[in-house]
Amino acid sequence: MCLFNDINRKRDIIKVVWYENHKGISDNNYHQLIHKFRVLLKEFGIPIEILKTINRYGLRLDYSLLSSSVNSVLSLNRFNDYNEKNL
Template sequence: MSINNKTFEVTEKHKRLVICLLNGITQKNDIINVVWYEQGGMVSDNNYHQLIHKFRNLLSDNQLPKAMLRTIPRHGAILDLSLLATDNDPVPAEEIVSLTEQAKKPFKLTTVFSGLITSITLFTKSLYR
């Protein structure tokens, strides 16, 4: 994964989490269904919370703000990309979506599959380099 010109290794579950968040899937249950799809919903909230905690630590280990992954109480999580802005390189206003607007986006199964297909395509291309 590459953020702000920093590249670092992530697990498959972290990739799925990021794909969800970038595609507007922010509700905890929807994230669980995508990240652990092969387990058919047999995942506890504890697994979700551990994933969020470990991803924040991964961000911190790579000199990125932990706060970039925000929890929305009784809803789920979002990525706050505005925290990546610097004085020299601000994030354009159209790319910054308010927390409430992003949290209200409806879950679309086609978005999930599109994200997974993109992820798989990029992964397979990286194998053949």
């Protein structure tokens, strides 16, 4: 949700995700979070390239990849829904 709300800086993402505990969070925790997020993207068939790392700053979404990925996921969901109803 951070990236959709133009929260792109690493420190700002840490503040949002870890809220009150953000001062004790290391860069390693942040990098683990981003790694897990990319794993989830891949599991759902969304290209991990959608999430761009900006060195020494944070992240951004590649909206061109996002729109095509969402359309393919929605199409797959519609296909699965159709099969469940008609089989």
